[in-house]
Amino acid sequence: MNGLYEQLCRELRGRVLRDEPMSRHTTWRVGGPTDLFIEPADGEDLAVALRLLTTARCPWLTIGAGSNLLVRDGGIRGAVLHPTRLRRLEIGNGGGVRVGAGLPLMTLIRATVARGLAGLEGLAGIPGTVGGGVVMNAGAGGQQLADVVESAILLGPQGPEVWSRERLDFAYRASAVSAGQVVGEATLRLRPEDPRRLAEAFSGRMAARAAAQRVGGPNAGSVFKNPPGVSAWRLIDEAGLRGAVEGGAQVAERHSNFIVNRHGACAGDILRLIDRIREEVRRQSGVALETEIRIVGEDR
Numbered sequence: 140m141n142g143l144y145e146q147l148c149r150e151l152r153g154r155v156l157r158d159e160p161m162s163r164h165t166t167w168r169v170g171g172p173t174d175l176f177i178e179p180a181d182g183e184d185l186a187v188a189l190r191l192l193t194t195a196r197c198p199w200l201t202i203g204a205g206s207n208l209l210v211r212d213g214g215i216r217g218a219v220l221h222p223t224r225l226r227r228l229e230i231g232n233g234g235g236v237r238v239g240a241g242l243p244l245m246t247l248i249r250a251t252v253a254r255g256l257a258g259l260e261g262l263a264g265i266p267g268t269v270g271g272g273v274v275m276n277a278g279a280g281g282q283q284l285a286d287v288v289e290s291a292i293l294l295g296p297q298g299p300e301v302w303s304r305e306r307l308d309f310a311y312r313a314s315a316v317s318a319g320q321v322v323g324e325a326t327l328r329l330r331p332e333d334p335r336r337l338a339e340a341f342s343g344r345m346a347a348r349a350a351a352q353r354v355g356g357p358n359a360g361s362v363f364k365n366p367p368g369v370s371a372w373r374l375i376d377e378a379g380l381r382g383a384v385e386g387g388a389q390v391a392e393r394h395s396n397f398i399v400n401r402h403g404a405c406a407g408d409i410l411r412l413i414d415r416i417r418e419e420v421r422r423q424s425g426v427a428l429e430t431e432i433r434i435v436g437e438d439r
């Protein structure tokens with residue numbers, strides 16, 4: 140890993156770190172160190188990083204804001220790519236948008252709402268990036284990215300590749316983009332709408348979120364997907380688990396599909412709570428809950 144680290148430092152213009160704690164890059168504020176943490180300066184830099192990692196047979200994982208990510212306490216063997224500087228934003232008059240994966244979703248939403256373009260205002264308040272949003276098909280308020288994404292540019296050691304929305308194969312909080320692939324950019328199609336109405340919808344969503352999601356500590360939003368026809372939070376509630384505690388992790392009192400890092404939790408605490416919820420909900424209601432959050436890395 141030493142030789143690769145030195146080569147990356149020599150050839151990249153961006154930031155390269157060793158043994159970087161992932162707790163600094165996840166909204167849960169937990170996660171052990173990654174061997175290498177790479178923040179490319181731009182798309183070209185990212186392509187160089189991918190080439191060097193591929194040649195060295197070093198596995199990698201791409202992350203955005205870490206707002207849907209649980210990194211285990213042993214951390215990540217290999218590299219984490221953080222394309223946070225890919226922030227291009229071009230908004231065309233006809234509603235076409237080209238946007239870099241590292242741009243915060245909220246920056247994109249504010250900009251498109253201000254231009255009177257509809258299609259994203261329901262997602263106001265989601266703390267992720269455009270890249271993470273595409274991969275997860277982020278959604279809220281009756282909208283999801285799948286409704287507006289036309290294509291995405293995936294970057295690889297062989298160069299960029301355009302993936303159509305058909306190939307992206309969006310589903311509920313999922314897409315065909317797998318671990319190790321890198322979304323560099325997305326092209327969206329939004330529709331013109333009265334800017335005043337859009338601004339009201341945006342503020343309404345932000346207010347509703349502030350009320351429902353003030354949960355009292357670092358979290359990663361909804362932990363479980365909603366099974367068909369029922370809300371995960373209701374099943375967790377009915378299983379008597381609202382407020383349940385494992386170490387420093389707690390099922391939020393305010394929203395039982397959220398787990399909060401209350402008192403210096405580690406990933407192990409959160410994982411134990413997730414297992415307990417799944418077991419108890421399955422025992423009491425027969426439903427197998429599936430996680431919405433992505434779990435990566437190694438146990439300590």
Ligand SMILES: Cc1cc2nc3c(=O)[nH]c(=O)nc-3n(C[C@H](O)[C@H](O)[C@H](O)COP(=O)(O)OP(=O)(O)OC[C@H]3O[C@@H](n4cnc5c(N)ncnc54)[C@H](O)[C@@H]3O)c2cc1C
Binds near residue numbers: 201203207277279358
């Ligand atoms: C308070 C709170 C509220 C939330 N509310 C919602 C909500 O209403 N609706 C909703 O859908 N989600 C919600 N989320 C979850 C989360 O914000 C979304 O899933 C978001 O889209 C994740 O984006 P991210 O950049 O943080 O991705 P990360 O968490 O960093 O990564 C998520 C996945 O995407 C992959 N990934 C990230 N970027 C790239 C890239 N450029 N290329 C390839 N792969 C990549 C990662 O490997 C990982 O598998 C909430 C989270 C929080 C903390």
